[in-house]
Every structure is written in structure tokens, then in C-alpha cells.
Amino acid sequence: MRAEARIFLILTAFFLIVAPVYWFTTHETTGTAALILTFFLSLMITGYLALIARRIDDRPEDKREGEIVEGAGEVGFFPPQSIWPLFCALSLAFVMVGIVIGWWIVIIAGALGVVSLTGMIYQYYRGEHAH
Incomplete structure (x- = not known):
């Protein structure tokens, strides 16, 4: 989850920079409000992923030396055909x-x-x- 948290942290920083720039260039309230809300949404997702990353063990995706074999095993339950x-x-x-x-x-x-x-x-x- 650390990689996902970093991606959303970058998105959060991007929206933090873009929202005021958008306001000063366009003076449009609707787009600025949407960008501010998008900033808070990505901040919320970043916080959630960071909290989850602290609770779970390292996944092979999170290790620099992780190998594909470490991620082998049962993936999950996939339902059969259903009408x-x-x-x-x-x-x-x-x-x-x-x-x-x-x-x-x-x-x-x-x-x-x-x-x-x-x-x-x-x-x-x-x-x-x-x-």
C-alpha cells in the first residue's frame, strides 16, 4: 500500500498547487471548488492508504527486492456464471x-x-x- 499512498500523495500535492493557480488565472468559482474538493478527496485517500500500509505486512509490490514468486498463491474468489x-x-x-x-x-x-x-x-x- 505504500506505493499507492505515494501516488495519491503526489496527486494531493498536484491539486494543492493547481487549485490556487486555476483561481488566479480564471476567477471561476465552480472549477476552483471542484479542484479544492478533489484535493480533499485525494488527501483522504492518501491518509487511508497510509494508515493501512502501517497495519499490514510488506507486500512483494512494496519491497525493492520483491520477486514475482512472492506474490503467488490464491488470488481470491471468482463467482461462476450466473443469470x-x-x-x-x-x-x-x-x-x-x-x-x-x-x-x-x-x-x-x-x-x-x-x-x-x-x-x-x-x-x-x-x-x-x-x-
């Missing part, structure tokens, strides 16, 4: 169409959305991929 995201997206699409055409479609699509979201949440508790 439920398609049904969730279709339900949301029907809700949007229902807002335009008629509220009765929103009610039906909302019920289908609850069913499809429940199916997506509980897909690993039954069937072939249950654990």
Missing part, C-alpha cells in the same frame, strides 16, 4: 420504463427485482455451487 445479474438489470430497466409509461409497471418490476436480487444473494446457498 441473476441479467434479471436484476432487466428489473431495473422495467422500473425505469414504468416511471415513464405507468406506475403499475413499477410495482410489477419492483416485485420481480426483489425476487431476482434475492436469487443473486442466495445463489451460493443452493444448487451446484452451494457451500
